[in-house]
Amino acid sequence: MSLLDVSNLDAGYGDLQVLSDVDLTVDRGEYVAIVGPNGAGKSTAMKSVFGIADRQGGSITFDGTDITAHSPERVIHEGLSYVPQTENVFPSLTVDENLRLGGYILDDVPESRREAIFERFPVLADRGEQVAGTLSGGQQQMLAMGCALMLDPDLVLLDEPSAGLAPDLVDEMFDRIDDINEMGTAVLIVEQNAKEALRRCDRGYVLANGENRYEGGGDELLNDEEVRRQFLGG
Amino acid sequence: MGLAQNVIFGLVTGSYIAIAAIGFTLIYGIVNMINFAYGEYLTMGAFIGILTVGVLPLPLPLAAVVAMVGGGLISLLLARLFFTPINQTGPVPMLLTSIGLGLVLRNGIRLTAGQSARYFDTEAITFRFDGLPPLSVGSVDLLGGFFVTSEQLIVMGCAVGVFLLVHTLLTRTDVGIAMRAMGDNENLARVRGIDTQRIRDSVWVLAGVLAALAGVLLGIQTNVSAGTGFSQILQILSAAILGGAGSPYGAIAGSYVIGLVLALSTAFLPAGMTGISSAIAFLILIGVLLVKPSGLAGQEVREA
Known part of the structure; x- marks a missing residue:
């Protein structure tokens, strides 16, 4: 059974429907990318898993639990x-306070986990007292990922982590994501940078106009003539 | 009276405005509404205190605690009845609701407690410092001897105590950090698993406790009647906006600016112009907003 199982999902915002009949699975420890053109509904798919977009039909299960009707503050308890993508840290809080809220639902975050996060993102250890709003874009992205890892989740959802980063940082960001995945955490990523995401992931989905279009191994999609022509710019 | 004396008056006024303004600005930043009924929360707190002293009777410090607990509970109750149900409708309907609620509360208090002013029966000790020489420039004395009463010291001491406690709450506890986080970004707070309704309830209780304390201090320092809180709301609102709405630290700074300006303009304006001293606080407010719209603390004043 898959860790995350999205089936026949209709979703959107209020009366607006963005996704229709979308299927999506992520296995334990798997690295899955969702790519597609602007407005394809990639981010909406991710937001409806977390209860931020409105689910209008279909079902979402995580680790055997039906989370279709869960609010965000309940979803986070499931692992x-x-x-x-944006506004993913609290700008007026310090780096330490942001990390503390990353583990808000836990009574106690093991010190070893903080250490592991600092080891992966050393910049966070050096800037504990700095107000997050004054960090650079790349540093804020690192902090946001650090916060998400405070719970040692089974699956982490990343919405366009490379957006707005300087080109030399994009590679580093993808390397960090590889690290996280190698430690056993499943990753579901939405990316504008489709080629790089497909190169790195185990499996990918191409979404267009709110519907599943293609699905397959990352390399398989990268080398598919149709996918290349329609979605990867040749 | 010289400058030193008026600075004392200003600090005392600033102190109780600040205690109230912290609660007001937290509601603004976290519940995202301007609570125009907030002045009545001060009045209710003061009357609970006066009732506790007069009827039970309890000593004043205990009565203040009773007033604060009562104020917190009433604030939560009113929020649950009138504000929480319309939380999603946006700031304007909530502001209008609070104006209506304030009107009802004010007249309700007037009907039950009557029109007359009440006060706490305290024995003030006055400390005099007459050693300072006057430093006259024309008719204005820029220094001069001054006095301070034990009541004024209590007001200023309570304010400092409140600042330290609120600062500790906001920077050292999960609830406090979650409050600031919600002020920043409520959606992200939910993604972190923060129960936003519980945090909002905590803010209502805290704001009610602070308003009640400010009301009691106002009663100790002067007296209270049904309209007392309402007469303070514009000062509280100005202090909060002056400091950068939503920022408790800014509200503290803004309150002392307002308190000092009120006291000094009353004292030093020519006799015929003292009537405009309260307007001067607002002139400063307008001036600050023209130059630095984000207020003293620099946080963006958001749409309201």
């Missing part, structure tokens, strides 16, 4: 965490 998955979410890094939004």
Whole structure:
């Protein structure tokens, strides 16, 4: 059974329907990418898993639990965490306070977990007292990922982690995501940078106009003539 | 009276405005509404205190605690009845509701407690410092001897105590950090698993406790009647906006600016112009907002 199982999902915002009949699975420890053109509903798919977009039909189960009707503050208890594309840290809080809220639902975060996060993102250890709003874009992205890892989730949802980063940081960001996945955490990523995401992931989905279009191994999609022509710019 | 004396008056006024303004600005930042009924929360707190002293009777410090607990509970109850149900409708309907609620509360208090002013029967000790020489420039004395009463010291001491406690709450506890986080970004707070309704309830209780304390202190320092709180709401609102709405630290700074300006303009304006001293606080407010719209603390004043 899959860790995350989205089936026949209709979703959107209020009366607006963005997704229709979307299927999506992520296995334990798997690295899955969702790619597709702007407005394809990639982020909406991720937001509806976390209860931020409105689910209008279909079902979402995580680790055997039906989370279709869960609010965000309940979803987080199931063992998955979410890094939004923008505004993913609290700007007026310090780095330490942001990390503390990353583990808000736990009574106690093991010190070893904080250490592991600092080891992966050393910049966070050096800037504990700094107000998050004054960090650079790349540092904020690192902090947002650090916060999501405070729960040691089974699955982490990353919404366009490379968006707005300087080109030399994009590679580093993808390396960090590889690290997280190698430690056993399943990753579901939405990316504008489709080629790089497909190169790195185990499996990918191509979404267009709110519907499943293609699905397959990352390399398989990268080398597919149709996918290349329609979605990867040749 | 010289400058030193008026600075004392200003600090005392600033102190109780600050205690109230912290609660007001937290509601603004976290519940995202301007609570125009907030002045009545001060009045209710003061009357609970006066009732406790007069009827039970309890000593004043205990009565203040009773007033604060009562104020917190009433604030939570009113929020649950009138504000929580319309939380999603946005700031304007909530503001209008609070104006209506304030009107009802004010007249309700007037009907039950009557029109007359009440006060706490305290024995003030006055400390005089007459050693300072006057430093006259024309008719204005820029220094001069001053006095401070035990009541004024209690007001200022309570304010400092409140600042330290609120600072500790906001920076050292999960609830406090969650409050600030909600002020930043409520959606992200939910993604972190923060029960936003519980945090909002905590803010209502805290704001009610602070308003009640400010009301009791106002009663100790002067007197209270049904309209007392309402007469303070514009000062509280100005202090909060001056400091950068939503920022408790800014509200503290804004309160002392307002308190000092009120006291000094009353004292030093020519006799015929003292009537405009309260307007001067607002002129400063307008001035600050023209130059620095984000207020003293620099946080963006959001749409309300």
